[in-house]
Amino acid sequence: MAKEIKLLGTWASPFSHRIELALKLKGLQFQxxxxxxxxxxxxxxxxxxxxxxxxxxxHNGNPISESLLIMEYIDxxxxxQNPLLPKDPYGRAAARFWAKFIDEKVLWTAFKAxxxxxxxxxxxxxxxxxxLKFLEEELKGKEYFGGERFGFVDxxxxxxxxxxxxxxEVKEAELMTEEKYPVLFEWMEKLQGNEVVAGCxxxxxxxxxxxxxxxxxxxxxxxxxxxx
Amino acid sequence: xxxxxxxxxxxxxGAWPSPFVMRPRxxxxxxxxxxxxxxxxxxxxxxxxxxxxxxxxxxxxxxHNDKPICxxxxxxxxxxxxxxxxxxxxxxxxxxxxxxxxxxxxxxxKWFPNVRGAAAASSEEAKNAAVDxxxxxxxxxxxxxxxxxxxxxxxGGEKIGFIDIAFGSMLAWLRALQVMxxxxxxxxxxxxxxxxxxxxxxSADPAVKDVLPETEKIIEFAKLLVAKIKAAAASS
Numbered sequence: 001m002a003k004e005i006k007l008l009g010t011w012a013s014p015f016s017h018r019i020e021l022a023l024k025l026k027g028l029q030f031q032x033x034x035x036x037x038x039x040x041x042x043x044x045x046x047x048x049x050x051x052x053x054x055x056x057x058x059h060n061g062n063p064i065s066e067s068l069l070i071m072e073y074i075d076x077x078x079x080x081q082n083p084l085l086p087k088d089p090y091g092r093a094a095a096r097f098w099a100k101f102i103d104e105k106v107l108w109t110a111f112k113a114x115x116x117x118x119x120x121x122x123x124x125x126x127x128x129x130x131x132l133k134f135l136e137e138e139l140k141g142k143e144y145f146g147g148e149r150f151g152f153v154d155x156x157x158x159x160x161x162x163x164x165x166x167x168x169e170v171k172e173a174e175l176m177t178e179e180k181y182p183v184l185f186e187w188m189e190k191l192q193g194n195e196v197v198a199g200c201x202x203x204x205x206x207x208x209x210x211x212x213x214x215x216x217x218x219x220x221x222x223x224x225x226x227x228x
Numbered sequence: 229x230x231x232x233x234x235x236x237x238x239x240x241x242g243a244w245p246s247p248f249v250m251r252p253r254x255x256x257x258x259x260x261x262x263x264x265x266x267x268x269x270x271x272x273x274x275x276x277x278x279x280x281x282x283x284x285x286x287x288x289x290x291x292h293n294d295k296p297i298c299x300x301x302x303x304x305x306x307x308x309x310x311x312x313x314x315x316x317x318x319x320x321x322x323x324x325x326x327x328x329x330x331x332x333x334x335x336x337x338k339w340f341p342n343v344r345g346a347a348a349a350s351s352e353e354a355k356n357a358a359v360d361x362x363x364x365x366x367x368x369x370x371x372x373x374x375x376x377x378x379x380x381x382x383x384g385g386e387k388i389g390f391i392d393i394a395f396g397s398m399l400a401w402l403r404a405l406q407v408m409x410x411x412x413x414x415x416x417x418x419x420x421x422x423x424x425x426x427x428x429x430x431s432a433d434p435a436v437k438d439v440l441p442e443t444e445k446i447i448e449f450a451k452l453l454v455a456k457i458k459a460a461a462a463s464s
Contacts, residue, residue, distance in 0.1 A: 050334065050368060064326045066333060076322040089309035093297045100299060101283060134283055 005030035006058040008044050010037060011202050012210050014159035015067040016055045020200045021155055022074045025082040068099050071152060084152045098138060098145065099156040106131045106157075110164050114171045115215070128175060136183050144187065150197075158191050162201060163211075170212045235311070238263040239291040241277050243270070245449045247340075248300040249288040250397040250439050255307040257435035258388070259314035270452065301332050304393055318390050331372055331383070332394035339365040343401055346409060347450060348457045359412055362405075363419075369395065370420040377422070381429045388433055396430040397440075404446035 007023065007030050009016030023030050035044055035054050047056045047063035056063050057070045064073050075084040085092050109131060112124035135157070139145055145153035161176070161184070168176060178185040191197045201207075238256070240263050242249030256263050268274055273285055280289045280296035290297040290306065297306045308317040318325050342365065345358035376383050376391065383391035406412055415424050431440055 050330075059323075062323050064323065064330075066330055069326050069329050069333070072329070073322055073326045076325065089306050090292075090295060090297070092309065093302050093306040096302045096305070097297075097299055100302070 004060055006033060007031070008033050008035050008041070008047065008056040008058070009054050010035050012207060013054060014163040017159040017200045017202075018067050018155050019055045019057060019070050019074075021159075021197060022071050022084060024196050024200065025084070026074060026078040027081060028074075028078060068096075068103065068156060071155065075152070082149075084155065086146070086151070095146070095152040098135075098153045101131075101134075102153075102157045102160055106135075107160055107164075110167070110175075113175055114164075114167050114173055125175060129180075132176065132181055132184065136181050139183050139187055143190075150191065150194075154187075154191065158188065158197065159200070161188060163207075166204070166207045166211050167215075169208050170215055235261050236293045237291075239266055240264070240288055241266045241268065241274070241280060241291065242288040243268050244441060245446060245453075246287055247397040247401055248286075250400075251300040251393050252288050252290055252303040252307060253439045254388075254393050254397065254435050255304045255317060257439065258317060259307060259311040261307070261311055261314075271456070300397075301329075301336070301390075301394060304390065308390075315387060316389075317384070317393065319384070327376065328383070328390040331369070331376075331391045334365075334368075335395050335398065339369070340398065343398070343405060344457075347405060348454050350458075350461070355409070359409065362414055366414050366416070366420050366423065370423050373422045373426060377426070382426065388430060388435065392426075392430055396427075396436065399427055399431060400441045400443060400446045401450075403443040404450055407443065407447055408450060 005023065005028055007016075007019055009019065009032065011034060020032070033041070033043070035041060037054070040052060043058075044054065044056060045052055047058055048054075048065040051065060053065065055067055055070060056065045057073065058064075059073075059077070064070050071084055085095055106128070109124050109128045112120060113128040115121075116124055144150040145157065165176060168174070176184075192201075238261055240249070240252055240256070242253070242265065244267065253265070266274075266276065268277060268287055277287065277289060278285055280291060281287075281298045284298060286298070288298075288300055288303060290303045292306075292310070297303050304317060319328055339362065342358045342361040346355055346362060349355035349358055372391075373383060377385065380386050382388050383395075388396070402414055406414055413419075415427055417424055430436055
Protein backbone atom coordinates (compact mmCIF):
# COMPACT_ATOMS: atom_id res chain seq x y z
CA MET A 1 0.00 0.00 0.00
CA ALA A 2 2.72 2.46 1.00
CA LYS A 3 4.59 1.84 -2.25
CA GLU A 4 1.64 3.18 -4.28
CA ILE A 5 2.13 6.75 -3.05
CA LYS A 6 5.48 8.50 -2.90
CA LEU A 7 6.05 12.10 -1.90
CA LEU A 8 9.26 13.81 -2.96
CA GLY A 9 9.73 16.77 -0.66
CA THR A 10 12.00 18.70 1.63
CA TRP A 11 11.55 19.17 5.37
CA ALA A 12 11.82 22.96 5.20
CA SER A 13 9.48 23.64 2.29
CA PRO A 14 5.96 24.90 3.04
CA PHE A 15 4.88 23.51 -0.35
CA SER A 16 6.00 20.08 0.80
CA HIS A 17 4.19 20.49 4.15
CA ARG A 18 0.94 21.09 2.30
CA ILE A 19 1.08 17.69 0.67
CA GLU A 20 2.09 15.88 3.83
CA LEU A 21 -0.96 17.32 5.53
CA ALA A 22 -3.30 16.57 2.63
CA LEU A 23 -2.18 12.93 2.56
CA LYS A 24 -2.50 12.59 6.34
CA LEU A 25 -5.97 14.14 6.31
CA LYS A 26 -7.04 11.51 3.81
CA GLY A 27 -5.59 8.80 6.03
CA LEU A 28 -3.19 7.68 3.33
CA GLN A 29 0.00 5.70 3.76
CA PHE A 30 2.84 7.07 1.72
CA GLN A 31 6.56 6.85 1.29
CA UNK A 32 8.28 10.16 1.97
CA UNK A 33 11.54 10.77 0.11
CA UNK A 34 13.61 13.71 1.34
CA UNK A 35 15.31 15.49 -1.56
CA UNK A 36 18.64 17.25 -1.41
CA UNK A 37 17.98 20.23 -3.67
CA UNK A 38 21.69 20.77 -4.27
CA UNK A 39 21.86 17.22 -5.59
CA UNK A 40 18.48 16.34 -7.08
CA UNK A 41 17.63 12.68 -7.44
CA UNK A 42 17.11 10.98 -10.78
CA UNK A 43 13.58 10.24 -9.67
CA UNK A 44 12.84 13.94 -9.13
CA UNK A 45 14.41 14.97 -12.44
CA UNK A 46 12.46 12.28 -14.29
CA UNK A 47 9.21 12.99 -12.48
CA UNK A 48 9.29 16.76 -12.91
CA UNK A 49 11.48 17.43 -15.93
CA UNK A 50 9.85 20.79 -16.67
CA UNK A 51 10.42 22.48 -13.30
CA UNK A 52 12.67 20.02 -11.43
CA UNK A 53 11.01 21.12 -8.19
CA UNK A 54 9.47 19.55 -5.13
CA UNK A 55 6.93 18.57 -4.08
CA UNK A 56 6.13 15.78 -6.51
CA UNK A 57 3.53 13.14 -5.77
CA UNK A 58 3.99 9.81 -7.50
CA HIS A 59 0.84 7.68 -7.49
CA ASN A 60 0.99 4.28 -9.13
CA GLY A 61 4.05 5.46 -11.01
CA ASN A 62 2.34 8.63 -12.30
CA PRO A 63 3.96 11.87 -11.22
CA ILE A 64 2.01 15.01 -10.35
CA SER A 65 3.76 18.32 -9.67
CA GLU A 66 2.82 21.78 -8.42
CA SER A 67 1.55 21.64 -4.85
CA LEU A 68 -1.90 23.14 -5.41
CA LEU A 69 -2.48 20.77 -8.32
CA ILE A 70 -1.30 17.86 -6.20
CA MET A 71 -3.80 18.86 -3.51
CA GLU A 72 -6.63 18.90 -6.07
CA TYR A 73 -5.52 15.52 -7.37
CA ILE A 74 -5.49 14.07 -3.85
CA ASP A 75 -8.94 15.52 -3.16
CA UNK A 76 -10.40 14.12 -6.38
CA UNK A 77 -8.79 10.70 -6.08
CA UNK A 78 -9.59 10.04 -2.40
CA UNK A 79 -13.03 11.40 -1.71
CA UNK A 80 -13.87 9.23 1.29
CA GLN A 81 -12.85 11.63 4.05
CA ASN A 82 -11.89 15.21 4.82
CA PRO A 83 -12.83 16.94 1.58
CA LEU A 84 -10.37 19.74 0.88
CA LEU A 85 -12.46 21.70 -1.63
CA PRO A 86 -16.17 22.43 -1.27
CA LYS A 87 -18.63 20.79 -3.64
CA ASP A 88 -20.25 23.92 -5.08
CA PRO A 89 -18.57 25.48 -8.11
CA TYR A 90 -18.56 29.00 -6.67
CA GLY A 91 -16.92 27.85 -3.44
CA ARG A 92 -14.35 25.90 -5.45
CA ALA A 93 -13.56 28.90 -7.64
CA ALA A 94 -13.16 31.08 -4.56
CA ALA A 95 -10.85 28.54 -2.91
CA ARG A 96 -8.72 28.24 -6.03
CA PHE A 97 -8.60 32.04 -6.25
CA TRP A 98 -7.29 32.54 -2.70
CA ALA A 99 -4.78 29.72 -2.93
CA LYS A 100 -3.44 31.20 -6.18
CA PHE A 101 -3.31 34.62 -4.53
CA ILE A 102 -1.08 33.22 -1.79
CA ASP A 103 1.30 31.55 -4.23
CA GLU A 104 1.50 34.20 -6.92
CA LYS A 105 1.25 37.38 -4.92
CA VAL A 106 1.61 37.09 -1.16
CA LEU A 107 4.70 34.92 -1.03
CA TRP A 108 6.70 36.95 -3.55
CA THR A 109 5.67 40.29 -2.15
CA ALA A 110 6.59 39.06 1.31
CA PHE A 111 10.07 38.05 0.13
CA LYS A 112 10.62 41.55 -1.19
CA ALA A 113 9.15 43.10 1.94
CA UNK A 114 11.54 41.15 4.16
CA UNK A 115 14.63 40.96 1.94
CA UNK A 116 14.80 44.00 -0.34
CA UNK A 117 16.13 47.43 0.48
CA UNK A 118 15.15 51.02 -0.16
CA UNK A 119 12.07 52.04 -2.12
CA UNK A 120 11.46 48.54 -3.48
CA UNK A 121 11.21 47.26 0.06
CA UNK A 122 8.96 50.12 1.13
CA UNK A 123 6.58 49.45 -1.75
CA UNK A 124 6.60 45.75 -1.01
CA UNK A 125 5.89 46.32 2.67
CA UNK A 126 2.88 48.43 1.72
CA UNK A 127 1.64 45.82 -0.76
CA UNK A 128 2.20 42.95 1.69
CA UNK A 129 0.22 44.78 4.33
CA UNK A 130 -2.66 45.24 1.86
CA UNK A 131 -2.55 41.56 0.92
CA LEU A 132 -2.69 40.49 4.57
CA LYS A 133 -5.66 42.82 5.03
CA PHE A 134 -7.47 41.04 2.18
CA LEU A 135 -6.80 37.70 3.86
CA GLU A 136 -7.92 39.04 7.22
CA GLU A 137 -11.17 40.28 5.64
CA GLU A 138 -11.78 36.98 3.89
CA LEU A 139 -11.34 35.07 7.16
CA LYS A 140 -13.40 37.38 9.36
CA GLY A 141 -16.50 35.78 10.81
CA LYS A 142 -15.40 32.28 9.82
CA GLU A 143 -13.73 29.51 11.78
CA TYR A 144 -11.47 28.79 8.86
CA PHE A 145 -11.10 29.94 5.26
CA GLY A 146 -12.94 26.73 4.45
CA GLY A 147 -15.82 27.61 6.76
CA GLU A 148 -16.61 25.35 9.71
CA ARG A 149 -13.79 22.97 8.82
CA PHE A 150 -10.38 23.77 7.45
CA GLY A 151 -9.74 23.02 3.82
CA PHE A 152 -7.86 23.92 0.69
CA VAL A 153 -7.13 27.57 1.39
CA ASP A 154 -6.28 26.92 5.04
CA UNK A 155 -3.75 24.28 4.07
CA UNK A 156 -2.35 26.38 1.24
CA UNK A 157 -1.94 29.50 3.35
CA UNK A 158 -1.06 28.15 6.81
CA UNK A 159 2.32 26.71 5.91
CA UNK A 160 3.26 29.72 3.83
CA UNK A 161 2.37 32.13 6.64
CA UNK A 162 4.22 29.98 9.17
CA UNK A 163 7.24 30.06 6.87
CA UNK A 164 6.96 33.83 6.62
CA UNK A 165 6.89 34.06 10.42
CA UNK A 166 10.17 32.15 10.45
CA UNK A 167 11.59 34.57 7.89
CA UNK A 168 10.26 37.44 9.98
CA GLU A 169 12.17 36.14 12.99
CA VAL A 170 15.37 35.80 10.97
CA LYS A 171 15.05 39.32 9.54
CA GLU A 172 13.86 40.76 12.86
CA ALA A 173 11.08 42.63 11.05
CA GLU A 174 7.63 43.01 12.59
CA LEU A 175 5.49 43.00 9.46
CA MET A 176 2.98 40.39 10.60
CA THR A 177 1.77 41.06 14.12
CA GLU A 178 -1.16 39.93 16.20
CA GLU A 179 -2.12 43.56 16.76
CA LYS A 180 -2.43 44.24 13.05
CA TYR A 181 -3.97 40.92 12.05
CA PRO A 182 -5.81 39.45 15.05
CA VAL A 183 -8.09 37.21 12.97
CA LEU A 184 -5.17 35.65 11.08
CA PHE A 185 -3.22 35.09 14.28
CA GLU A 186 -6.15 33.47 16.05
CA TRP A 187 -6.62 31.15 13.06
CA MET A 188 -2.91 30.26 12.99
CA GLU A 189 -3.00 29.41 16.68
CA LYS A 190 -6.06 27.22 16.14
CA LEU A 191 -4.29 25.28 13.40
CA GLN A 192 -1.07 25.02 15.41
CA GLY A 193 -3.16 23.46 18.16
CA ASN A 194 -4.35 20.76 15.76
CA GLU A 195 -2.15 17.70 16.18
CA VAL A 196 -2.23 16.53 12.57
CA VAL A 197 -1.45 20.00 11.25
CA ALA A 198 1.28 20.69 13.80
CA GLY A 199 2.82 17.33 12.98
CA CYS A 200 3.61 18.58 9.50
CA UNK A 201 5.57 21.58 10.76
CA UNK A 202 9.32 21.27 11.25
CA UNK A 203 10.73 22.14 14.71
CA UNK A 204 10.71 25.92 14.94
CA UNK A 205 14.34 26.40 16.00
CA UNK A 206 15.59 24.10 13.28
CA UNK A 207 13.52 25.97 10.69
CA UNK A 208 14.76 29.37 11.88
CA UNK A 209 18.39 28.22 11.83
CA UNK A 210 17.96 26.84 8.32
CA UNK A 211 16.32 29.97 6.91
CA UNK A 212 18.92 32.12 8.65
CA UNK A 213 21.75 30.16 7.04
CA UNK A 214 20.07 30.31 3.61
CA UNK A 215 19.54 34.07 3.85
CA UNK A 216 23.16 34.59 4.90
CA UNK A 217 24.37 32.53 1.94
CA UNK A 218 22.06 34.39 -0.46
CA UNK A 219 23.18 37.77 0.82
CA UNK A 220 26.83 36.81 0.56
CA UNK A 221 26.35 35.59 -2.99
CA UNK A 222 24.51 38.81 -3.89
CA UNK A 223 27.25 41.04 -2.47
CA UNK A 224 29.91 39.02 -4.32
CA UNK A 225 27.99 39.54 -7.57
CA UNK A 226 27.84 43.27 -6.90
CA UNK A 227 31.56 43.44 -6.07
CA UNK A 228 32.54 41.45 -9.16
CA UNK B 229 -29.99 37.23 -23.38
CA UNK B 230 -33.67 37.16 -22.58
CA UNK B 231 -33.87 33.46 -23.30
CA UNK B 232 -30.86 31.96 -21.55
CA UNK B 233 -32.56 28.67 -20.62
CA UNK B 234 -32.21 29.03 -16.84
CA UNK B 235 -28.50 29.72 -17.08
CA UNK B 236 -29.02 32.74 -14.89
CA UNK B 237 -27.60 36.15 -15.55
CA UNK B 238 -24.16 35.84 -17.13
CA UNK B 239 -21.88 38.81 -17.72
CA UNK B 240 -18.22 38.89 -18.61
CA UNK B 241 -16.08 41.93 -17.88
CA GLY B 242 -13.20 42.00 -20.33
CA ALA B 243 -11.69 43.40 -23.51
CA TRP B 244 -11.38 41.89 -26.97
CA PRO B 245 -7.55 41.93 -27.22
CA SER B 246 -6.91 40.09 -23.97
CA PRO B 247 -5.99 36.42 -24.39
CA PHE B 248 -7.09 35.83 -20.80
CA VAL B 249 -10.54 37.18 -21.59
CA MET B 250 -10.74 34.95 -24.68
CA ARG B 251 -10.58 31.89 -22.44
CA PRO B 252 -13.95 32.23 -20.68
CA ARG B 253 -15.50 33.46 -23.96
CA UNK B 254 -14.46 30.23 -25.67
CA UNK B 255 -15.64 28.19 -22.69
CA UNK B 256 -19.05 29.87 -22.68
CA UNK B 257 -19.32 29.24 -26.43
CA UNK B 258 -18.53 25.55 -25.91
CA UNK B 259 -21.37 25.38 -23.40
CA UNK B 260 -23.69 27.48 -25.62
CA UNK B 261 -24.23 29.96 -22.81
CA UNK B 262 -25.21 33.47 -23.83
CA UNK B 263 -23.60 36.30 -21.93
CA UNK B 264 -23.32 40.05 -21.88
CA UNK B 265 -19.80 41.14 -22.81
CA UNK B 266 -18.95 44.28 -20.86
CA UNK B 267 -15.85 45.72 -22.46
CA UNK B 268 -13.48 47.85 -20.47
CA UNK B 269 -12.08 51.02 -22.00
CA UNK B 270 -8.37 50.80 -22.73
CA UNK B 271 -6.44 52.76 -20.13
CA UNK B 272 -9.12 52.90 -17.45
CA UNK B 273 -10.90 50.53 -15.10
CA UNK B 274 -14.64 50.63 -14.54
CA UNK B 275 -16.20 50.85 -11.09
CA UNK B 276 -17.81 47.49 -11.72
CA UNK B 277 -14.41 45.90 -12.38
CA UNK B 278 -12.84 47.46 -9.30
CA UNK B 279 -15.78 46.35 -7.17
CA UNK B 280 -15.86 42.83 -8.64
CA UNK B 281 -12.13 42.17 -8.46
CA UNK B 282 -10.77 44.39 -5.67
CA UNK B 283 -7.77 42.12 -5.08
CA UNK B 284 -6.30 42.17 -8.60
CA UNK B 285 -8.41 44.79 -10.43
CA UNK B 286 -7.94 42.73 -13.60
CA UNK B 287 -10.01 41.27 -16.40
CA UNK B 288 -11.58 38.84 -17.05
CA UNK B 289 -14.22 38.71 -14.36
CA UNK B 290 -17.27 36.51 -14.81
CA UNK B 291 -20.40 37.73 -13.08
CA HIS B 292 -22.86 34.88 -12.65
CA ASN B 293 -26.05 36.14 -11.03
CA ASP B 294 -23.91 39.07 -9.87
CA LYS B 295 -21.38 36.83 -8.09
CA PRO B 296 -17.85 37.50 -9.34
CA ILE B 297 -15.40 34.81 -10.36
CA CYS B 298 -11.84 35.94 -11.19
CA UNK B 299 -8.69 34.52 -12.81
CA UNK B 300 -9.21 33.18 -16.34
CA UNK B 301 -8.34 29.51 -15.83
CA UNK B 302 -10.37 29.43 -12.62
CA UNK B 303 -13.30 30.95 -14.52
CA UNK B 304 -13.00 28.24 -17.20
CA UNK B 305 -13.11 25.53 -14.53
CA UNK B 306 -16.13 27.22 -12.97
CA UNK B 307 -17.91 27.30 -16.33
CA UNK B 308 -17.12 23.63 -16.85
CA UNK B 309 -18.48 22.70 -13.42
CA UNK B 310 -21.65 24.80 -13.55
CA UNK B 311 -22.66 23.87 -17.08
CA UNK B 312 -21.73 20.25 -16.66
CA UNK B 313 -24.39 19.08 -19.12
CA UNK B 314 -22.53 20.69 -22.02
CA UNK B 315 -19.38 19.27 -23.69
CA UNK B 316 -16.74 18.87 -20.99
CA UNK B 317 -13.64 21.03 -20.95
CA UNK B 318 -11.52 19.33 -18.27
CA UNK B 319 -10.76 15.63 -18.79
CA UNK B 320 -12.57 13.16 -16.56
CA UNK B 321 -9.54 11.28 -15.22
CA UNK B 322 -7.92 12.87 -12.14
CA UNK B 323 -4.37 12.44 -13.41
CA UNK B 324 -5.27 13.88 -16.82
CA UNK B 325 -6.85 16.83 -15.03
CA UNK B 326 -3.65 17.43 -13.08
CA UNK B 327 -1.69 17.34 -16.35
CA UNK B 328 -4.16 19.74 -18.01
CA UNK B 329 -3.93 22.20 -15.12
CA UNK B 330 -0.14 21.84 -15.11
CA UNK B 331 0.23 22.93 -18.73
CA UNK B 332 -2.32 25.73 -18.40
CA UNK B 333 -0.31 27.04 -15.45
CA UNK B 334 2.91 26.62 -17.45
CA UNK B 335 1.55 28.83 -20.23
CA UNK B 336 0.76 31.57 -17.73
CA UNK B 337 3.75 31.35 -15.41
CA LYS B 338 6.59 30.43 -17.75
CA TRP B 339 5.62 31.07 -21.36
CA PHE B 340 3.46 34.19 -21.41
CA PRO B 341 5.82 36.47 -19.42
CA ASN B 342 8.28 36.07 -22.29
CA VAL B 343 5.67 37.30 -24.80
CA ARG B 344 5.45 40.51 -22.84
CA GLY B 345 9.22 40.49 -22.42
CA ALA B 346 9.85 40.11 -26.14
CA ALA B 347 7.26 42.69 -27.20
CA ALA B 348 8.26 45.39 -24.74
CA ALA B 349 12.00 44.69 -24.49
CA SER B 350 14.15 47.76 -24.04
CA SER B 351 17.26 46.22 -25.55
CA GLU B 352 18.10 43.83 -28.38
CA GLU B 353 19.73 41.54 -25.82
CA ALA B 354 16.63 41.38 -23.64
CA LYS B 355 14.46 40.77 -26.69
CA ASN B 356 16.63 37.89 -27.91
CA ALA B 357 16.72 36.32 -24.48
CA ALA B 358 12.92 36.43 -24.29
CA VAL B 359 12.60 34.97 -27.80
CA ASP B 360 14.98 32.13 -26.89
CA UNK B 361 12.86 31.34 -23.85
CA UNK B 362 9.72 31.40 -25.96
CA UNK B 363 11.24 28.97 -28.46
CA UNK B 364 12.27 26.63 -25.65
CA UNK B 365 8.73 26.83 -24.36
CA UNK B 366 7.32 26.05 -27.80
CA UNK B 367 9.47 22.92 -27.94
CA UNK B 368 8.15 21.79 -24.56
CA UNK B 369 4.59 22.49 -25.60
CA UNK B 370 5.09 20.60 -28.86
CA UNK B 371 6.24 17.60 -26.83
CA UNK B 372 3.27 17.95 -24.51
CA UNK B 373 0.89 18.22 -27.47
CA UNK B 374 2.22 15.06 -29.10
CA UNK B 375 2.03 13.15 -25.84
CA UNK B 376 -1.35 14.38 -24.65
CA UNK B 377 -3.30 14.53 -27.93
CA UNK B 378 -2.35 10.92 -28.73
CA UNK B 379 -2.75 11.53 -32.44
CA UNK B 380 -6.03 13.45 -32.16
CA UNK B 381 -6.47 17.07 -33.21
CA UNK B 382 -6.42 18.72 -29.79
CA UNK B 383 -4.78 18.47 -26.37
CA GLY B 384 -8.32 17.64 -25.28
CA GLY B 385 -8.59 14.84 -27.87
CA GLU B 386 -11.37 15.03 -30.43
CA LYS B 387 -12.63 18.34 -29.11
CA ILE B 388 -10.97 21.33 -27.56
CA GLY B 389 -10.25 21.15 -23.85
CA PHE B 390 -8.58 23.01 -21.02
CA ILE B 391 -5.03 23.19 -22.39
CA ASP B 392 -6.29 24.03 -25.87
CA ILE B 393 -8.17 27.00 -24.44
CA ALA B 394 -5.32 28.11 -22.18
CA PHE B 395 -2.69 28.03 -24.92
CA GLY B 396 -4.90 28.59 -27.95
CA SER B 397 -6.11 31.88 -26.53
CA MET B 398 -2.52 33.04 -26.99
CA LEU B 399 -2.46 32.38 -30.74
CA ALA B 400 -3.44 35.83 -31.96
CA TRP B 401 -0.67 37.35 -29.83
CA LEU B 402 1.76 34.64 -30.87
CA ARG B 403 1.13 35.34 -34.55
CA ALA B 404 1.34 39.08 -33.99
CA LEU B 405 4.61 38.69 -32.14
CA GLN B 406 6.10 36.72 -35.02
CA VAL B 407 5.34 39.62 -37.34
CA MET B 408 6.42 42.32 -34.88
CA UNK B 409 9.73 40.56 -34.30
CA UNK B 410 10.46 40.58 -38.03
CA UNK B 411 9.46 37.05 -38.97
CA UNK B 412 10.71 35.10 -35.93
CA UNK B 413 9.21 31.61 -36.10
CA UNK B 414 7.58 30.42 -32.93
CA UNK B 415 5.11 28.18 -34.77
CA UNK B 416 7.66 26.43 -36.94
CA UNK B 417 6.71 23.80 -39.52
CA UNK B 418 9.97 22.02 -38.87
CA UNK B 419 10.34 22.37 -35.10
CA UNK B 420 6.70 22.41 -34.02
CA UNK B 421 4.77 20.63 -36.78
CA UNK B 422 2.14 19.32 -34.38
CA UNK B 423 1.39 22.74 -32.96
CA UNK B 424 1.19 24.25 -36.45
CA UNK B 425 -1.59 21.83 -37.38
CA UNK B 426 -3.22 22.28 -33.98
CA UNK B 427 -3.17 26.06 -34.29
CA UNK B 428 -5.05 25.96 -37.59
CA UNK B 429 -7.66 23.54 -36.25
CA UNK B 430 -8.09 25.48 -33.03
CA SER B 431 -8.52 28.81 -34.78
CA ALA B 432 -11.19 27.34 -37.06
CA ASP B 433 -13.21 25.77 -34.27
CA PRO B 434 -16.73 27.21 -34.05
CA ALA B 435 -16.29 28.12 -30.38
CA VAL B 436 -13.11 30.00 -31.18
CA LYS B 437 -13.31 31.68 -34.56
CA ASP B 438 -15.30 34.74 -33.54
CA VAL B 439 -13.27 35.20 -30.38
CA LEU B 440 -9.68 35.05 -31.67
CA PRO B 441 -8.95 38.45 -33.23
CA GLU B 442 -7.16 38.91 -36.53
CA THR B 443 -3.41 39.21 -36.28
CA GLU B 444 -3.40 42.71 -37.80
CA LYS B 445 -5.80 43.99 -35.15
CA ILE B 446 -3.55 42.67 -32.40
CA ILE B 447 -0.48 44.24 -34.01
CA GLU B 448 -2.25 47.62 -34.01
CA PHE B 449 -3.33 47.19 -30.41
CA ALA B 450 0.12 45.96 -29.35
CA LYS B 451 1.64 49.25 -30.47
CA LEU B 452 -0.66 51.11 -28.08
CA LEU B 453 0.07 48.71 -25.25
CA VAL B 454 3.84 48.70 -25.70
CA ALA B 455 3.85 52.50 -25.68
CA LYS B 456 1.90 52.42 -22.42
CA ILE B 457 4.26 49.88 -20.82
CA LYS B 458 7.34 51.82 -21.89
CA ALA B 459 5.88 55.10 -20.60
CA ALA B 460 5.15 53.49 -17.25
CA ALA B 461 8.68 52.07 -17.04
CA ALA B 462 10.20 55.43 -17.92
CA SER B 463 8.24 57.28 -15.25
CA SER B 464 8.96 54.84 -12.38
